[in-house]
Amino acid sequence: MYIILSRTVYNTTQFLCSFKGINKIFLVTFNLKVYNKYYTFYNKSHILQNNSWKVLFFGTDEFAVESLKILYDKYESKELERLEIVTNYKIKENPVVKYAKKNKIIIHKWPVEINKSEFHIGIVVSFGHLIPSTIINAFPLGMLNVHGSLLPRWRGAAPIIHTLINGDLKTGVTIMKIMPKKFDIGEIVLQKQIDIDEHETMPKLYTKLAKLGGNLLKETFENLLELLQFAKPQDETNITYAPKITSKISLINWNKMSATNVYNLHRALLGLYDLTTSFQNVKIKLLDIQKIESKIIATKLKEENTGVAIYSKKNNALIIKCKENSFVSVKKITVQGDFLTGGSRQVKW
DSSP: OOEEOOOOOOOHHHHHHHTGGGHHHHHHHHHHHHHHHHHHHHHHHTSSBTTBEEEEEEEOSHHHHHHHHHHHHHHHTTSEEEEEEEEOOSSSOOHHHHHHHHTTOEEEESSOOOOTTSSSEEEEESOOSOOOHHHHTTSTTOEEEEESSOTTTTBSSOHHHHHHHTTOSEEEEEEEEOOSSSSSOSOEEEEEEEEOOTTOOHHHHHHHHHHHHHHHHHHHHHTHHHHHHTOBOOOGGGOOBOOOOOGGGGBOOTTTOBHHHHHHHHHHHTTTOOEEEEETTEEEEEEEEEEEOOHHHHHHTTTSOTTEEEEETTTTEEEEEEBTTEEEEEEEEEETTEEEOTTOSOOOO
């Protein structure tokens, strides 16, 4: 039984003579520029005393907590003179608030007003709000963001999810300067790359990158002024975007998605949304999805349309045909709120 789921070179002497009359002015101007650059950096390096920074942290979720833990450890060891947080919540306390209360860190609710030079630097991790220039400029050293991708790849709110949906084999964390008006466009201060296993899921990669972000932030503070001075612009030719997702992304299009596409979507949304399809206008949630290769099944379903499903006693699962004559197995499904374990032949289609 089959089921269908729906440049010019000048004479050097001439060139020097032409500048003879304005030599003093030229030298004064040149030296002033060098002096100003040195003076700016000198001022920044004398903001602190004994490497003791004043930091204001902006964050909300578990990803942010890993970076906050690093900063709190530095605060406890007197490497930071001051540490406070800015977050956004109404009634239910988010993970950053819970961590801050537990460790008696001062909490400020967003939106916030900051007195100029009250803090040396702002650190933003998974905050979700565009920060205005008035706040950015209140910090002598500006603001830094810990971002869960190798910018400029995957700018936006959901970099980890889009990394997995796309089937990327590498990702990482970027420490970048915060700029006003747009997200994730600032100069890169530091980056670190890691490999992604083909079966890596969202929860595992999220935790791995959160810890990597905290460690990279720690490395940043060990050489902060120099890293800020030599930050590099992002490569504008390699930009990709990772917009915020909704549950709509979980709907499988069997005609357009290969087994790899379906499996990658499953890995990316695990713990957030179950993948969905429909049969006779009934919504079906698909759980425990794997790619499967079988010459027997490929031959058997070669002439069938995508979305056709058969029950495999050998795999104890539904086998569903995807684009490019590829297949996924599904061991658990939910139909109209009824949970059915894989292999059950009591499914009422």
